[in-house]
Amino acid sequence: MAPRANWKGFLRLSLVTCPVALYPATSESEKISFNQLNRATGHRIKYLKVDADTGDEVPNEDIVKGYELEKGQYIEVSKEELEEIALESTRTIEIDEFVDRTDIDPRYLIRPYYIRPDGKVGHDAFAVIRETIREMNKVAIGRVVLTNREHIIALEPMDKGLVGTLLRYPYEVRSEREYFDEIQDVKVTIDMLDLAKHIVNQKAGRFDPDKFEDHYETALIDLINQKRAGKPITPKERPASTNVVDLMEALRRSVGKEAAPAKASKPAKKPRKAAAGQKEMLMSIEGKKPVKEAAAKKPVAGARRKSA
Template identity: 70%
Template sequence: MAPRANWKGFLRLSLVSCPVALFPATSDSEKISFNQINRNTGHRIKYLKVDADTGEEVAADDIMKGFKVDTDTYVEVSKDELDNIALDSTRTIEIDEFVPKADIDPRYAIRPYYLVPDGKIGHDAYAVIRETIRDMGKVAIGRLVLTNREHIIALEPLKNGLMGTLLRYPYEVRDEAEYFDDIQDVKVTKDMLDLARHIVEQKAAEFEPGKFEDRYESALVDLVNQKRSGVALKPHGKARPGTNVVDLMTALQQSLKGGGAAPKPKKPPKRVAGQKEMLLPITGKKEPAPAKKAARPVAKGVTKGRRAG
């Protein structure tokens, strides 16, 4: 099932406009996630909202927002007060300007979205705006209101559609000087640069996201399947210890000798719906136990007949 649109409205470039819908371009829903359960009962843990001092549960109607000024001192803000300052969404992404993509610092990017025509009308206007941005070779900058907050969005063509990237405001980006000022100014010799350049050339490749596998996620899938099947858990290999090379020049030379062409990572099998497709079905497909043997005991860590969530 296609995800629900996060926002619907209009995209406008001067007098040209069209209805559009904004969809998230990324998702974490296919990653393995866990619930917390009671070790003794196998029941899922439930969280309650309680008063930090009295320990008593607080009803939803009695909960309000507060800005912490100092220890145990808050400025209380009601829902009506927040509603009064909320920005009115015009339901329009107005393109304000066009900028070179290189001018957008990568630190300002928050998350990508797909902006698509909403409905059967407006495809012509959508195409005009998309191709104008493409022909300009720049990124269109606009604003939109999501959850009462105004966001900057950068629009650029992606095949036959538009990708919008939400951008941070300057006050949200930390100054690099706070972290880089203490880095020593080291003189790098030409010999070291030449050796390092050879290593880079040996490992040069084209970026193909599909050839990288989320090894930890795959290990989680294996762990869950093994426990559900009642088989013994297979230990995973340990990380290789680092080499104790003190001299940088020696390290570069050893890297070059042991280099050669960088081995290509194995391509993981294509998974249409993500890692969770690799989980065993709910019914399971266990091997029938031989008649002369007793039924296989439930694997340790699995609560028979109970579900965690």
């Protein structure tokens, strides 16, 4: 079942308008999460809102927001005052300009959304806007109001829809000078650079997310399955770290290390796709099952993940 739209409104390019809906393009819900428990009773931990000085629990209706001017000195702001200054959503994504993709600093990227026509009308206008952006090889920059705040949004074509990425404002991005000014100016020799380039060429490829596996998530599944099966948990031996002082020697060793896999005749193991069957894999106590086999089995009640 498709997730519910986070926002519904209109996409507008000058006088061309169409109804659209925004859907989150990413999700963390598939990751394993834990609840906090009382070790003595096994019961979940409950958090209470208490007065920091008296320790008394405070009901929600008596809690207000406050901005700290100085230590212990606050300016109270009521819900009504916040509502008074809140931006009223125009329910319209206004496209203001078109820029090159390379103009957008990656530090400004926040969160992607899928955008599609909302309902059966407006598909023609949506297609015109989408294909214009595609043909011009540009990124459309617009504004959208979400949760009473105005956000900058960058729109790009993807297949039959659009991807809208929220952007940060300049005051939200820290200056790199605070962190990079103290980096020493080091002259890299041509020999070192040649060796490093050789390593890069040996590891060159195309980015494919399916090649990567979340090893920590896999280890969590194994751990939970072992504990459900009552198997003893034994810590793994950690590889000893080796310090190579000579940088040239480290580069030479790296070149040899990266060249070694090319001689191996054994085919590389194809990584599993965890998203589709990962939750079902957690149901089995015998260990991990292939994704297709796990997806075909009905999950066992009582073993579902619980979010914190």
